[in-house]
Every structure is written in structure tokens, then in C-alpha cells.
Amino acid sequence: MDTAGLPDPNPSQPDTTTAAAVDTTTAIDDPLNNPYTSLNAICHELSDLQDLATRGAWKSILDKVGHARSLNLLTKPHEHLTYLTFNVLALTKLRRPVDANQELETLLDGEDFNTPQFHYQNYPNHYPNMKGNFVPFALRWLHAYLPYSLAQRMKSLDRLYTLIDFIRSKKLKVSTNPSKDLWKRREILVLNTIISHHLSQKDFKLCLGLLNELIGICGDDDPNVLSKLGYVKMQYGDVEGAKKAFSAVEGMIGSESEVGLRNLVSRSKALMYIVDKDYVSAVREYEECIERDGMDMVAMNNKALCLMYSRDLSDAIKVLENALERVPTVALNESLVVNLCSMYELAYVNHADIKRTLNNWIARVAPDDFDSSCTRT
8 A cells, every 4th residue: 555645643743943942042051051040031031932932922023023123122142142033933933934034144144153253252241251152052943944944955954964963062062961951852853853854755764764863862762753663664665664663652551651652552553554444443543542632633633534535524524623613722733724625625515615714713713823825715
């Protein structure tokens, strides 16, 4: 069976654009040597920016950055750079990569992040007795990610691999456990980004190598990484290898195992049933997931797809509509809406009117960065 396009049982790839910002918006390499006592001590109202980012209020971030700049509320070089990072992030999330890239290009002016203007010691009046580079890690990540949004995939990958080398060089220099953990998280974030890029191009062989690297970092007892490995092996045609990876995850279940792990195993089992075109059994696995966790949107979305494959469009549509009605803040994502609209197009003659109604509802409840074009109205 051609396994391309199978639903991922564990799309654990994080929302990396948000994760990069929440991870850190400063350049502190060692948490134990952090001279700042709070977020707002680092930068003017930084906690407000972090809160807006975690809530997806990207337009509000643009307003806040513009307000701070217009009133000259930012007095130190690192503060300007921190606010620029959030501005670039917000523009990226709002699908304005050209504007985001322009901010970065203006900042760098053909240089890189290692020039003297980005070092504490170049500003002794602001940073007495401080040394090192104050470029936020999030800005380095955005610099690597942005070309991908501009259809410059290879340029983005080159920068991401360069960023991995930078992270690993830092890991060799730090000595405390908090520092090692910090750079480990960053390495995992960037590796996941690279894997996501290669998966989008169906470069499964490369993904397998990178996932083995990730296992080397996270350990062979990380169920999310092993599940992703099984999924990629399945896409690559290695069914037995996929079964082995999924079995390893199932072996981690104990009597006290969390719902998340049990659902991960059930979603993997469902994938194996889908490969055999046993959609009834796959639906049963997804229903068990939903019974354990009523907000498991992966299970709901994939259950609806299996019902559609079984030519039960009516029930498939009900599953997705009920999810949107019951937990809109969790269920409202572009993949689910695309699937629902595809089902409308198959099921109804007047699908244009139905999709228009859906689009109007989305406009009222969706976060700033939701791509309403996914309704195809």
C-alpha cells in the first residue's frame, strides 16, 4: 500500500515559531549566571509580550512594539533587540514574512549576529562588567526559519544546520546542568524544525537519520520521538520497523501511565489498521482515545478521516462539527477545517453557502494567526 499521506498518530512537532519565543527571548547562556531577577527586569514589560505570544495575540504585539518604539521606552540595545524579536515573530505568525524579513535585513545590513554591535562589552555604560553576545536565541531561530516562509527552502535549511552547529558548540562550553538542559532544549527544537522541513518534502531517509540523532539526545525511552520514528518508517515503506517502534512505545505503558501515553499507543495502532484499510478497527481505536481524553483533536480528526474513507460522510462531518462546537479553542486549526470543507464539498451541492457560514464563524472566534483561506470560500 502507498502510505504517503497517512495521518500522523503523533504530530508532536511543536508550534516552533511560538516555542522559539517562549523558550527564551534573551541571550543568557547559563540560568545560574542570569543577572536579572524577573522578565520585566530583563526588558520593559517583557512579561506582557510573553503573555500575548502564548495567547496568540500577534496583532496586539505589533501594537505594543510600535507604542514602545514611538515613545522611546526602550533604552538599552538588548531591549531594542528583544522587541524586534517579538515584532519579527508576530509578523511571521500573521503571514507577513516579507515584512518580517525586511526587519531582519535592516538590522543585519549584510552582516551576521557575531558583529560587535551585538556584544555587551561594546556598551560599557549600559552593561558594566558584562561580556558576550546578547542576541536572543529566538531571533537566531527566526533568522533561520524565515527563508522557508519565502519559498527559499535550501537557504532556510543551510541556516538551520548552521544554527545546530552553533548550539552544539555552546553545549561543549557550558558546565552547569541548567545550562546543558537549556541548550539541549534548543537543540531538540531546531532538530524538530529540520525534520519538519524534510518531512514536508518526503525526504524520509534524511528524517530517519535525524530522528536517530534525536533519540541519541532524548534517549530511547522518549515515546514521542519513537512514535515519530515509527510513522516515518511507515511512510518509508518499512512496515516491520514501524511495528517495532510502535511496540517499544506500547511497552512503556504501566498501570499508572498517563492518558497521553495510552492515546499515543492507540493512535499508532489505528495507523497500522489504516495501512491494512481496516477503517472500522481504526475508528474504534480513535474512539477509545476520545473516551479517555475528550480534547484529543488528533484522534477526532483522524476518526473523521477514517469515516470518510469508509464512505460515511455524514458521521465524519458530525465528528468535526461537534469538535468545533464543543472545544473551539482546541479544535480550531487549519488541518481540521480543510478536512471539514473537503467533506462539505463531497457531501453537499450547496457547499459554498455552508463553507461561507463556517468562515463567518471562524472570523469571530479564531486567533490572529488563523489562516481563513483554508475554508476555500
